[in-house]
Amino acid sequence: MTRFSYYPGCSLAGSAREYDHSIRETAAALDIELEELPDWNCCGASSAHMTDRRLAIDLSARNLELAEEAGMDVLVPCAACFQRLRKADLVLRQDPGQWSRGEKYDPDFEIIHMTTLLSGSEMLDRMRGLVVRKLSGLKLACYYGCLSLRPPLVTGAVEYEHPDGLDRISRALGAEAVNWSHKTECCGGSLTMARPDIVRGLVGDIVSAARRAGAQALVTDCPMCHSNLESRQAAWKTEDGTDAVMPVFFGTELINLALADRSDEKRWKKHLLDPRPVLARMER
Amino acid sequence: MSEPAISPADSGTELSTRLQQAGLDVNACYQCGRCSSGCPVSPHFDLLPMEVIRLCGYGREEVLLESKTIWLCASCETCTTRCPNGIDIAGVMDVLRQRALEKDEKPHENRVAAFHKSFLRSVRRWGRTYELGMIGAYKMRSGDFFGDLKLGLSMFRHGKLRLRPRGIRGKKAVRSMFHKSGKEEQ
Numbered sequence: 001m002t003r004f005s006y007y008p009g010c011s012l013a014g015s016a017r018e019y020d021h022s023i024r025e026t027a028a029a030l031d032i033e034l035e036e037l038p039d040w041n042c043c044g045a046s047s048a049h050m051t052d053r054r055l056a057i058d059l060s061a062r063n064l065e066l067a068e069e070a071g072m073d074v075l076v077p078c079a080a081c082f083q084r085l086r087k088a089d090l091v092l093r094q095d096p097g098q099w100s101r102g103e104k105y106d107p108d109f110e111i112i113h114m115t116t117l118l119s120g121s122e123m124l125d126r127m128r129g130l131v132v133r134k135l136s137g138l139k140l141a142c143y144y145g146c147l148s149l150r151p152p153l154v155t156g157a158v159e160y161e162h163p164d165g166l167d168r169i170s171r172a173l174g175a176e177a178v179n180w181s182h183k184t185e186c187c188g189g190s191l192t193m194a195r196p197d198i199v200r201g202l203v204g205d206i207v208s209a210a211r212r213a214g215a216q217a218l219v220t221d222c223p224m225c226h227s228n229l230e231s232r233q234a235a236w237k238t239e240d241g242t243d244a245v246m247p248v249f250f251g252t253e254l255i256n257l258a259l260a261d262r263s264d265e266k267r268w269k270k271h272l273l274d275p276r277p278v279l280a281r282m283e284r
Numbered sequence: 285m286s287e288p289a290i291s292p293a294d295s296g297t298e299l300s301t302r303l304q305q306a307g308l309d310v311n312a313c314y315q316c317g318r319c320s321s322g323c324p325v326s327p328h329f330d331l332l333p334m335e336v337i338r339l340c341g342y343g344r345e346e347v348l349l350e351s352k353t354i355w356l357c358a359s360c361e362t363c364t365t366r367c368p369n370g371i372d373i374a375g376v377m378d379v380l381r382q383r384a385l386e387k388d389e390k391p392h393e394n395r396v397a398a399f400h401k402s403f404l405r406s407v408r409r410w411g412r413t414y415e416l417g418m419i420g421a422y423k424m425r426s427g428d429f430f431g432d433l434k435l436g437l438s439m440f441r442h443g444k445l446r447l448r449p450r451g452i453r454g455k456k457a458v459r460s461m462f463h464k465s466g467k468e469e470q
Contacts, residue, residue, distance in 0.1 A: 010412045010413035010415075011413075013412065013450070014413065014414075014415045014444075014445075014446055015415055015439065015444040015445060015446075039452050039453050039454050040452070041407075041411045041412060041452055041454060041457075041458050042407040042411065042412045042413050042458075044404070044407060045403070045413075046358075046359050046400075047399070047400040047403040047404050048404060048407075049359070049378055050359055050377075050378055050381055050400060051378075051381055051382055051385055051400050051401075051404070052382060052385075052404075053306070053378055053379075053382065054464065055404075055461055055462065055464075058461040058464065059407070059458070059461060062454065062457060062458070062461075146360040146361060146362070147360075147361070149365075150360065150361035150362065150364065150365045151361050151364045151365045151372070151374075152365060160365060184362075185324055186324045186325075186358055186360030186362065188324070188325065188358050189358070190358050190359060191325075191356070191358050191396065193395075193399050193419070193422060193431075193432070194393065194395035194396040194398070194399045194422075194426070194428075195328075195356070195393070195395065195396065196431065196432060198325065198328050198356070202324055202325075227444075231432075231435055231439065234435060234438060235432060235434070235435045238434050238435070238438070239434075269442065269443075270442055270443060270444070271442070272438060272439065272442055272444075
């Protein structure tokens with residue numbers, strides 16, 4: 001049993017609750033124990049550091065304090081939360097004067113992105129041993145977005161231009177991960193409400209690139225990318241009546257699907273773009 | 285609009301002090317253009333990232349704070365990641381945005397500024413983001429009442445939006461962080 005402090009973040013407590021559920025189901029299946037960080041607060045996401053750098057560090061510092069009390073490595077699924085926590089941790093290590101508790105800031109935990117944990121060889125072996133329904137015939141474009149990778153000095157990512165954690169997970173489940181061009185191109189999530197016109201173009205480019213590579217669906221691990229890729233496609237579907245949209249999965253949803261063979265109707269109802277037609281084409 | 289005349293003689297020192305304090309050395313730039321070719325939003329910018337960095341070096345703060353670029357930057361950090369001279373370009377954008385707010389400069393992209401403000405107000409109030417409240421506040425603040433109306437309804441039907449906020453116990457501690465920075469107070 002591997003134990004972690006778990007920092008879900010606001011998206012997973014709100015509009016991406018289904019992601020939270022699917023992570024907990026994945027963790028239970030893989031013998032990972034998650035203890036939610038008690039009374040965690042918002043990391044401030046992009047809006048805090050973009051307008052007030054001090055506030056951004058303070059917000060994450062409180063969460064780091066909670067993590068230090070819990071005394072375990074911190075598992076973070078949301079790319080923005082992950083990057084903000086890592087950034088604050090780095091800043092506080094370099095400049096402990098910003099640490100409100102007065103003592104030296106030198107906690108003994110690591111902040112780990114969920115895909116890094118799940119795509120490690122030990123976890124992939126566990127996964128392979130538990131697959132009851134291979135996702136054969138499913139062609140996936142694994143989309144990583146920005147903040148779990150960039151900047152590498154903060155995230156610690158090694159393959160930040162050509163990541164393959166989600167690709168390895170997809171393959172372990174029996175699916176095909178296509179080779180494509182837009183794995184780490186920004187989808188414009190932080191602009192999606194204010195400038196949907198710009199974001200539509202960014203999402204359009206990503207979806208077209210995935211289609212060119214022969215993918216039937218996108219897979220991501222970032223709740224904001226998921227929401228943005230789904231909602232901008234859903235918006236142009238209602239506006240233009242086009243059916244040229246591509247469903248978007250969370251990586252852990254595919255793990256759930258492969259590790260427990262059941263219909264999951266309730267889960268897919270949470271999706272703005274129905275993935276069932278794509279799943280129906282899988283080889284049984 | 286005439287191009288801004290760039291001259292070291294115009295150099296303002298306040299901006300360079302702020303950049304230095306933040307550990308940002310814009311003078312390391314040799315204008316290779318990697319930041320600007322990799323930027324996904326640059327087709328919509330009025331100043332390219334490499335121009336922003338050069339104008340910072342010349343202290344042309346007034347041109348920078350009036351630009352669209354500082355508000356349209358999505359902070360994807362591609363420029364920061366690829367800069368061969370280790371300049372945190374997205375970090376420079378942060379400093380410029382903050383300067384614009386401190387100086388009460390009217391944001392060239394009002395809706396973007398309204399979004400950030402609405403988001404942070406929600407965090408200040410509840411300790412976490414309350415999405416429905418944040419969307420409502422953004423609509424009021426930006427005047428963008430009808431944008432994405434159908435999408436909002438669809439999200440609602442799919443059970444994406446929680447009706448009620450859930451505040452944390454440590455709300456006070458979170459609120460005091462905003463007091464320290466002073467900007468978000470009213």
